Structure formats: structure tokens, C-alpha cells
Amino acid sequence: MSKKIIATTSLAGCFGCHMSILDIDERILQLIELVEFNKSPVDDIKKFTKQVDIGIIEGGCCNSENVEVLKYFRENCNILVSLGECAIMGGLPAMRNGIPVEECLQEAYLDGPTVSLNKEKILPNDPELPMILEKVFPCHEVVKVDYFLPGCPPRADLIWDALVALVTGNEMDLPYEVVKFD
Amino acid sequence: MKEKVVEIISKYNGDRSRLMDILLDIHDWQGYVDDASVDVLASELGISAAEVNETISFYHFFSNKPRAKYNIYLNDSITACMRGRAQVEQAFENECGIKFGTVSADGVFGLYDTSCQGMNDQGPAAIINDLVFTNLTPYRVKALVDGMKEGKEIKDLVYEANGDGNNADPDMQVMVQNHIRKGGMLLDKNFEPYAVVNNMLKDKSPEDVIQIVQDSNLRGRGGAGFPTGLKWRFGRRVEGEHRVIICNADEGEPGTFKDRVMLTEFPELVFEGMAIAAYATGADIGLVYLRYEYRYMLDFLNRKLQEMRDANALGKDIGGIKDFNFDIRIQLGAGAYVCGEESALIESLEGKRGEPRDKPPFPVEKGYLDYPTIVNNVETLAATVKILQNGSEWFTSFGTKDSHGTKLLSVSGDCRFPGIYEVEWGTSIREVLQMCGAENVQAIQVGGPSGVLIGTRDIDHLNKTELMNWYKPSGMMTAEKFFDRKLSYSDLPTGGSMIIFNKDRNLLEEVVMNFMDFFIEESCGSCSTCRSLPQIMKEKLEKILSGAGVRQDIDDLLSWGKVIKVSRCGLGQTAANPILSSILNFRHLYEEHIQAMTDYDNTFDMEGLVKASCDFVGRKPVFHNS
Numbered sequence: 028m029s030k031k032i033i034a035t036t037s038l039a040g041c042f043g044c045h046m047s048i049l050d051i052d053e054r055i056l057q058l059i060e061l062v063e064f065n066k067s068p069v070d071d072i073k074k075f076t077k078q079v080d081i082g083i084i085e086g087g088c089c090n091s092e093n094v095e096v097l098k099y100f101r102e103n104c105n106i107l108v109s110l111g112e113c114a115i116m117g118g119l120p121a122m123r124n125g126i127p128v129e130e131c132l133q134e135a136y137l138d139g140p141t142v143s144l145n146k147e148k149i150l151p152n153d154p155e156l157p158m159i160l161e162k163v164f165p166c167h168e169v170v171k172v173d174y175f176l177p178g179c180p181p182r183a184d185l186i187w188d189a190l191v192a193l194v195t196g197n198e199m200d201l202p203y204e205v206v207k208f209d
Numbered sequence: 210m211k212e213k214v215v216e217i218i219s220k221y222n223g224d225r226s227r228l229m230d231i232l233l234d235i236h237d238w239q240g241y242v243d244d245a246s247v248d249v250l251a252s253e254l255g256i257s258a259a260e261v262n263e264t265i266s267f268y269h270f271f272s273n274k275p276r277a278k279y280n281i282y283l284n285d286s287i288t289a290c291m292r293g294r295a296q297v298e299q300a301f302e303n304e305c306g307i308k309f310g311t312v313s314a315d316g317v318f319g320l321y322d323t324s325c326q327g328m329n330d331q332g333p334a335a336i337i338n339d340l341v342f343t344n345l346t347p348y349r350v351k352a353l354v355d356g357m358k359e360g361k362e363i364k365d366l367v368y369e370a371n372g373d374g375n376n377a378d379p380d381m382q383v384m385v386q387n388h389i390r391k392g393g394m395l396l397d398k399n400f401e402p403y404a405v406v407n408n409m410l411k412d413k414s415p416e417d418v419i420q421i422v423q424d425s426n427l428r429g430r431g432g433a434g435f436p437t438g439l440k441w442r443f444g445r446r447v448e449g450e451h452r453v454i455i456c457n458a459d460e461g462e463p464g465t466f467k468d469r470v471m472l473t474e475f476p477e478l479v480f481e482g483m484a485i486a487a488y489a490t491g492a493d494i495g496l497v498y499l500r501y502e503y504r505y506m507l508d509f510l511n512r513k514l515q516e517m518r519d520a521n522a523l524g525k526d527i528g529g530i531k532d533f534n535f536d537i538r539i540q541l542g543a544g545a546y547v548c549g550e551e552s553a554l555i556e557s558l559e560g561k562r563g564e565p566r567d568k569p570p571f572p573v574e575k576g577y578l579d580y581p582t583i584v585n586n587v588e589t590l591a592a593t594v595k596i597l598q599n600g601s602e603w604f605t606s607f608g609t610k611d612s613h614g615t616k617l618l619s620v621s622g623d624c625r626f627p628g629i630y631e632v633e634w635g636t637s638i639r640e641v642l643q644m645c646g647a648e649n650v651q652a653i654q655v656g657g658p659s660g661v662l663i664g665t666r667d668i669d670h671l672n673k674t675e676l677m678n679w680y681k682p683s684g685m686m687t688a689e690k691f692f693d694r695k696l697s698y699s700d701l702p703t704g705g706s707m708i709i710f711n712k713d714r715n716l717l718e719e720v721v722m723n724f725m726d727f728f729i730e731e732s733c734g735s736c737s738t739c740r741s742l743p744q745i746m747k748e749k750l751e752k753i754l755s756g757a758g759v760r761q762d763i764d765d766l767l768s769w770g771k772v773i774k775v776s777r778c779g780l781g782q783t784a785a786n787p788i789l790s791s792i793l794n795f796r797h798l799y800e801e802h803i804q805a806m807t808d809y810d811n812t813f814d815m816e817g818l819v820k821a822s823c824d825f826v827g828r829k830p831v832f833h834n835s
């Protein structure tokens with residue numbers, strides 16, 4: 028059996044989900060037997076070098092770059108998985124969704140108590156910078172997403188089981204404790 | 210000012226469970242509940258200000274901001290919309306010079322949207338300073354508002370003669386019409402009030418009474434259809450210092466108005482039913498929870514209760530039966546559909562937010578002030594009188610094998626004779642349509658928004674197993690023509706609301722959207738499923754109607770409809786029904802809008818979404834092709 032190819036990325040997330048991937052501990056050695064990594068912060072490959080089987084997305088979309096990366100993943104991955112609360116629901120960043128984006132920028136760069144050093148009242152407007160979206164979006168509202176792994180972060184065992192299921196093509200065991208939310 | 214609030218509180222003996230009445234009195238006095246009054250209430254009643262505020266904010270007819278001299282609550286139920294509500298709304302806005310949801314700067318006018326007021330057969334209707342105005346037209350609106358501008362008394366602005374029957378009673382005097390189109394055992398003026406309580410009960414033990422009701426197979430008419438005799442038996446079995454009979458007159462399901470007519474024309478029957486229930490279960494406390502929209506009946510009903518006391522059918526040693534003591538108090542609601550749910554109703558009766566309780570314990574075990582409590586619908590209670598009078602065998606001779614007696618139907622929508630029809634169980638939809646003069650019918654909403662939308666199509670060709678998976682009210686999958694379906698607990702159960710739509714109506718855009726808005730508005734917000742999913746599902750439907758929908762969107766709606774069933778009470782559990790039953794019976798209306806060639810469309814518009822932030826920071830948007 029040829030190795031499955033995996034790619035991962037973190038969009039508007041905190042890298043906690045990636046930390047959780049690393050929490051599979053020594054099983055990472057087993058994982059390396061099963062899969063090959065392509066574009067991912069794990070191996071620092073920046074561009075896809077081939078079509079990938081499974082793309083794992085942490086974080087939702089809060090700016091234009093997130094959207095571009097997500098679309099890039101969709102084009103290059105056969106299966107896309109939203110990993111964790113932010114990718115699935117927008118998560119903590121989406122708490123700004125009830126506030127107009129102008130007010131957020133105003134507070135973050137001009138009015139907030141910690142911006143006293145911004146004496147010239149500069150707003151980040153370099154054309155090189157990603158553009159902020161009006162709202163934070165979960166990934167499946169931007170591209171088609173095939174699977175969702177809930178948790179904040181999802182437990183390492185859950186990630187492990189899901190990866191094994193995807194790689195081996197077996198059904199995954201999802202007991203009640205895993206999908207109940209309160 | 211503080212003195213006035215203290216005075217109101219002492220009128221209710223500082224009883225925290227009477228907070229609803231206290232707030233109503235404060236409203237009558239100054240139109241709203243200000244912060245200072247909230248503080249007085251909190252300290253005098255020994256509760257937190259938050260508890261007072263959460264109660265005020267929960268109910269539609271309470272406010273913590275000043276309301277106007279003339280408060281106009283315009284009904285937004287679907288039939289009102291079908292009868293020209295949009296023009297009426299526009300006329301109110303033009304004449305008053307303000308938008309709905311606001312109060313004019315001079316404090317003269319306040320305009321508010323309101324859910325169904327139980328006037329579906331004579332809408333659009335509005336409640337203005339507690340008085341009901343029916344059959345509104347832009348012309349009438351202008352006359353009304355002109356009168357208000359001149360500062361006239363609201364009752365001098367009534368433009369139609371008083372309604373029929375007791376609607377013209379000196380204590381009522383409203384233009385509401387009963388529209389009784391077909392009578393039966395309940396809607397029968399030929400009866401002697403309190404005959405059962407005064408003459409018959411003394412020969413029967415409470416156990417006998419329960420047995421008779423149980424033998425009659427009477428089932429609750431409030432919608433859920435629980436066997437009444439059994440409920441009484443449970444209530445009797447539980448020990449308690451007091452036991453409580455509650456008559457549920459909240460009648461909030463859009464499209465029903467039969468309890469209004471029962472209470473207008475046959476209050477004796479309803480109250481006598483409560484007394485019978487009290488005798489059977491050993492209850493001594495009686496409460497009627499009357500929806501605020503029917504406040505115009507309050508004086509009339511209180512007079513009827515006094516007459517009943519005078520006739521020894523209420524009070525002490527009722528009907529000459531020693532120690533049979535029972536009295537009834539009417540509690541007004543304040544505008545919340547969910548308060549029709551029995552445990553929410555009890556919370557409200559205790560002066561709290563009408564938030565449903567977790568069950569068990571059920572009200573029969575632990576209800577009003579933790580006493581064993583029996584909640585019955587207006588119509589159920591009335592039927593028990595006829596059963597006691599004529600016997601259970603007589604009663605079971607009406608109806609079908611599993612559904613006995615008659616049912617009051619509230620018929621509205623596209624038909625010539627909207628109104629109340631008392632029919633035997635087992636009557637088919639087709640027969641009802643013929644009775645009420647409905648032609649060119651496209652669909653009928655049976656049981657209100659929480660019920661089902663049925664059509665004329667044959668359903669043989671649908672994939673039944675697939676559909677059974679997500680939606681199975683009993684008998685839903687018979688291969689009959691829908692209109693031949695019979696009103697019965699096994700085929701088409703109903704609380705009595707029937708709204709008819711003709712072929713010119715746009716079912717999804719007009720009807721389903723209206724119903725979803727209703728649930729979104731009326732959810733108490735306690736369960737995340739019921740708080741969010743109706744909104745999310747409505748947005749999905751909007752997406753489909755906009756032409757951006759894909760097949761997956763319909764599947765999503767169906768699977769979310771399953772998730773919402775875990776909600777705590779019936780409101781959430783049925784809140785997806787407008788969408789689910791329209792997909793089931795009118796799937797082609799959805800398919801028409803679906804894009805056939807794509808399996809994903811998010812309508813995600815990056816350019817539009819970055820515009821606000823780019824403008825704010827002062828930069829040009831740059832798009833890369835990834």
C-alpha cells in the first residue's frame with residue numbers, strides 16, 4: 028500500500044490543534060510509517076509539490092490570506108478535514124462577529140488601552156498585508172469540507188483515530204462522549 | 210412614586226409569586242417598569258433586581274422603557290399577511306410617522322409587531338391599549354390614527370358594531386366575532402350551567418368521576434393528546450398539602466382561536482369542567498392562565514366566576530358536598546407563546562420567566578408551587594362536563610375507534626367562511642374544505658406552525674424509508690391522497706388550527722418564512738438547538754430561495770431537523786416542522802430553486818467582505834489568484 032499524503036495548515040487558529048497533533052506522542056513514529064507529509068508547518072514545506080490525499084485545517088478564515096490558503100488546500104487535497112472549534116465554528120476569533128469590523132480596528136489600533144505607542148495613529152494599510160474580512164468564517168462556509176473533528180483542541184486520541192480511519196479506510200468509532208458538547 | 214409601587218405590592222401581600230400581576234398593575238399605572246421600580250420590587254419581594262428584570266424582558270407586553278399613550282400591537286400571523294397586513298403596516302407607519310418597533314418622540318404612538326392574537330378569522334387585527342380592532346384596512350387605520358391625534362379615548366374609536374353573542378356583553382364590548390359555523394355537543398347553548406356540579410357529583414365518588422372520564426377515552430385538546438382520565442388519576446395519587454387545577458387558556462398556536470370562542474360563549478362549561486376536575490382529584494386551587502391578548506374578557510369572566518360562586522358551584526361545600534372547597538382565580542399572561550407549554554405556564558403563574566422546566570418531575574407530581582398540578586386545555590375541561598352529563602358510552606359513540614368525541618377547529622386562510630367548526634373526530638380534510646367553502650386549494654397547515662403542511666399530491670413515489678428516518682408523526686406515510694386524511698390521533702392529530710392556502714400563495718416565501726420567524730421570535734432561548742437552529746435553517750432556506758442552493762442544503766435541513774428534536778420542550782422540538790413538512794410534501798418547490806450542476810456553493814463574496822476594513826484603514830484591496 029502506498030503511503031497516504033497529508034498536508035496541514037493553521038488559519039485563524041492558535042496552533043493549539045497542531046500541538047494536539049503532536050500530542051499523539053510516540054505514535055508519530057507509527058504515523059510516519061503510514062503517511063507522508065506534504066505542505067505543513069510540521070515539515071515547513073511551503074507549496075504543494077503534488078496532489079495530496081488528506082488536508083487538515085486548523086482555524087477559520089478571518090482574512091483574505093486565510094481564504095486563499097484554504098482554497099489552495101481545497102484544490103490540492105482530495106479530502107479536507109476541519110480540525111477543532113475554530114475551523115468548524117469560527118471559534119474564539121468569531122467572537123468579533125457581533126461587532127462591526129471598523130469598531131474592532133478602531134479599538135485594536137487607536138483606542139485600546141495598550142496602543143499608546145501608536146502615537147501617529149497608524150492603521151495597518153500596506154497592500155502586502157492580508158485584508159480583514161467583515162466577519163470570521165468557518166471553513167465550510169468558504170469551501171466544501173468533507174469531515175469535521177470537534178474539540179478545543181480535539182484530543183490527540185481523536186485525531187489519531189481519525190487519521191488511522193482515513194488512511195486505512197475503516198470506519199471510525201465515535202462514542203457518545205466524543206460528540207456530546209456539554 | 211415609591212409609595213405607589215409599595216402600595217401595589219401590598220395589594221398582593223408582598224407575594225413574590227404574584228409578580229406578573231404586580232408588573233401588570235405597574236404597567237397600567239405608568240405604562241412601563243422603570244429602574245427605580247425594579248429596585249423597589251427587588252427589595253420588597255426579597256429577590257434580586259436581575260430576577261425582576263429577566264421577567265420584564267421575557268414578556269412581549271412588558272417594557273422597561275417608556276411606552277406610548279397609544280400602544281398599537283399589530284398581529285403578524287400568516288393570515289393577517291394574506292389579508293393585507295403589509296398595507297396596514299404601511300398605513301400605520303405613514304400616519305404615525307414612525308417605524309414599527311419604535312415609539313414616537315412625543316410619546317403618543319408606539320408601534321409593535323406581535324405574534325398571532327387569536328383573530329386569524331378576522332385579521333389583520335391589532336390590540337390598541339388592550340382593546341382589539343379587527344379587519345383593519347389602510348382606510349380604517351387613517352381614521353383610527355386621526356382620532357388618536359385628537360386625543361380621543363380608545364373605545365370611542367371602535368369602527369364596527371360589537372361582535373355577536375357575549376362579545377357585546379356590557380363587560381366585554383368588543384368588535385370580535387365568534388364566527389361559529391358549525392356547532393356540536395360543546396357549542397350547544399341548550400344546557401343548564403353547573404348542573405353536574407350542583408346535582409350529579411354528590412352521587413359519585415371522585416374515583417367514579419375519574420373512571421367515567423377514563424372510559425370516555427377523552428384526550429387532551431391542547432395538542433399533545435394525553436389521556437385526561439389518566440392525568441387526573443396521576444394527580445390524585447400524588448400526596449400534597451394542596452392540589453391545583455389549571456385551565457390552559459394561553460391559546461398561542463398561530464391559527465387557533467377556538468378557546469377564545471369557548472370562553473366567550475361557554476365560560477360556564479369551562480369553569481364547571483375545572484370544578485369537576487377538582488372534585489375528582491381533590492384539588493382546592495383553581496387557576497386560569499388567560500393570554501394577555503384576551504384581556505378584554507377579564508371582567509366578563511370574573512363576573513361569571515362570581516355568578517358561579519353565588520350558585521354554590523364554587524367556594525365552600527360546593528354543590529352541598531361537605532368539604533368540597535375549590536375556587537378559581539384568573540391569571541393574565543403577558544405575551545409569550547411558550548407559556549402555553551404547561552411547565553412554562555406554571556413558572557409564569559409563579560411570577561417568573563416562562564421558561565419550561567426539565568421533566569420529570571411532571572406537573573402532576575410537582576407543579577404550581579410544587580403542589581401536584583393538573584393542566585388541561587379549555588376545550589378538554591368543557592368536554593368533561595358533557596361526559597359526566599351523558600356518560601362515557603354516549604361520548605365514545607362520537608368519532609373514530611381511537612379518537613372519541615368532537616374537536617373544535619379554528620379554520621382560517623383562503624376560504625369563504627373562516628371560523629369555528631365543531632366536527633366529529635374522523636372528519637376528513639376534504640369535508641372541512643367543503644364546509645368552509647375553500648376552492649383552488651394548494652395546501653393546508655394542520656395544527657399550526659408546529660403541525661404539518663399537507664398538500665394534494667400523491668406521496669407514493671417518495672422514498673419512504675428515507676423519509677421515515679427523520680420524520681414520522683403517526684400515519685404520515687399512508688399512500689392516500691392527503692385531502693382524504695382524517696382528523697384523528699392516529700392519522701392527523703391536531704390542536705384545532707387549520708390554515709388554508711390557495712394556489713396563488715407562495716408557500717415557501719410567504720408561509721414557511723412566516724412560521725420560522727414565529728419560532729425564532731418565541732423561543733425562550735434556553736436550549737442552544739432551539740435558540741440557533743431555526744435561525745440557521747431559515748438562512749439556509751433563504752439561500753435556497755435566492756438560487757444559490759445545492760442539493761446538500763436540503764439534506765442539511767433534514768439532518769438539522771433531527772438534531773433540533775433534542776430540545777427541552779415542544780416548541781424547539783417542532784420548530785423545524787414548517788421546513789421539514791414542506792420538504793416532505795412540497796419537495797418540488799425546493800428542487801425548483803436548486804442548482805443541478807454543482808454540489809457546493811457558498812455564495813462567499815471576498816470582495817464584498819473586505820471592503821469595509823480596506824475602506825477603514827485606507828487601502829486598496831488586492832486579490833491574488835491562488
Ligand SMILES: Cc1cc2nc3c(=O)[nH]c(=O)nc-3n(C[C@H](O)[C@H](O)[C@H](O)COP(=O)(O)O)c2cc1C
Binds near residue numbers: 550552
Ligand atoms: C410551545 C407549546 C405551546 C403550547 N400552547 C398551548 C396552548 O396554548 N394551549 C394549550 O391548551 N396547550 C398548549 N400546549 C400544550 C400544553 O403543554 C399541555 O400539554 C396542555 O395544556 C395539556 O392540556 P390537555 O391535556 O387538556 O391538552 C403547548 C405546548 C407547547 C410545547
Ligand code: SF4
Binds near residue numbers: 734780
Ligand atoms: S425548546 Fe426552545 S422554548 Fe423550549 S425550553 Fe428549549 S429553548 Fe426554550
